[in-house]
Amino acid sequence: MAESLIVLDPQADKSLQTQIREKIIQGILSGSIPAGHKMPSSRRMAEQLGVARNTVVLAYQQLVDDSFLVTRERSGFYVNEAILQQGVISHTGAAAVASSGDVDRAFWRGHCNPVSVSRRALQSRPANWLQYPFPFVSNEYDPRLYPGAEWRECTRDIYAGREVAQWATLxxxxxxxxxxxxxxxxxxxxxxxxxxxxxxxxxxGLQQACYLLGQLLLNSNRAVGLVQPACTETEEIFRRTGARLASLPQDGDGPLLGEELQNSDCCFLQPNAHNPTAVTTSLERRRQLLQWALAQGSVIIENDCDHEFCYHGNPLPPIKSMSGGDSVIYLYQFPKVIDPGMQLAFVVAPKPVIQRLRALRYTLRERVPAINQRLLAKFVASGHLDSASFRINQQLRERWNALGEALMYHLPKLHVRRASCGTACWLELPQRVDAELLQKRAEQEGLLVEAVRDSSTLRLGFAAIEADKIEAGVRILAQLINGEVSETEETLSEACGRRLNAEALQKEFSGSVLLGTNTLGESYRIQLMADGTMLGYSRNDVDVDETDTGRWWLQGDLWVRQWRNWSYGRKASFYVVADGHRIKWFNEEGKLIDSAILARDS
Structure with a gap:
């Protein structure tokens, strides 16, 4: 009987011994293997399942240790009859319930209150997202970044007798x-x-923190300001308080201090890297927001996400740390890559606020498990958080750079916003490209991207995909986007301006300077020397300079350039059209690639 209940999967993540043990427990608890039943000998069970006898012996022994089986001298293994005392539901009874038909939906519909949740809030990525070739998903991480060895060390430590006595009595x-x-x-x-x-x-987690704050600070007579588009989960939580949601506009420096903000009792901000737009709130705008809160007597809820993952310079200071930050409630969640199983967060606020939040949390009975708290405390105290953050930051910086290079090379005409913190960027699509349709087509190509609601934009995450796969994925995305772009776009044959031949190129470009903005929104300056060398400078969102060198030459009427590092150091050829002070580059197929301002070096 027992052998027929067990089907092993060699490809499963669990060991064969674990699978045998779990299948036997399932049979005992369901009644399929009755109490007092004699189990097959280990030799016979091993032959039936095609495994080593020792595998079955070890599984049986663990079942004995767990009191599911008992041994009888010179007789073998038997199902422990004491299992009956545990009130186990019989297998036949369970079958009768299962066969009774579908649940009466009308009955339960009459007893349940209506629940309204945004359709987009319920959307989820494929369960096997990690198996896709190009998972550009946000808020997910490559499991290889996870500091598993460090967690195992801390787990062993907290189970010492003295440690258990401390955390188990909280x-x-x-x-x-x-x-x-x-x-x-x-x-x-x-x-x-x-x-x-x-x-x-x-x-x-952060959602519980937002829920508690919403219950404490908001009601139908108050308004909360949210930059739109907002994180769906946070928006849903605040909406359920009955408060009015004020849509805050923003520019490249962060939320604007307009009418909607003035009429808000509090606002929820993500100054490091807004989700999903990847806007980093500038230092001056942070000061202005703090001054507004002090003047209006309003509250700022600051979500300081991804503070430790900064790829250029140092992250800007949290609003809470600035002068006058007493009106700021600070939220922080440990990165998912650090503790994917726990997702522990914390709130920093004045003591009267914390006391009320603690009382609210008590009514929910959802305190963070004591063992998780002590485990994370040990992880931080041992220095593992610092070392893991440093190591992960190096990996993410490599991917951040790779994504930027790939987007500039394959999609140079599109606008991309890429914060110095965070794990995703914001890609604005051409107007005639349907973001949701593009997302579906990309998935068919093994490419997972995220369409942002109510906008023609995509969110590309880079924490779950290896650096050496990023360019191939962006290349596929570029092919899909270019196939949807309007055919009315300017081409070489119809371009406004004067097409430059080899003689004109030599005259115009020697000793000139090209000024422009790349697809990442970074300003650049390129000096074209008469000897064919190039010097390039670019400045990103935190005013950090990047430089590179290269060379340029002519190949017939084509202008050819090759950087040492930028654009993967690959050679690229263009036809050039001059339209006043503006220079437009077209590839050899006649498609517009980029434009810049041509000036003379003074």
């Missing part, structure tokens, strides 16, 4: 003192925030 609404201490002394001071333990509350 009160029902108490936070682990060691973790709160690490947050106060190690994490927050690096962000310029200095608080006492009584100003910190641990939560089960």
């Amino acid at each position: 009160g029902a609404n108490e936070d682990d003192r060691q973790l709160v201490e690490q947050i106060c002394t190690r994490l927050l001071p690096r962000r310029g925030i200095y608080v006492e333990p009584g100003q910190i509350l641990l939560t089960s």
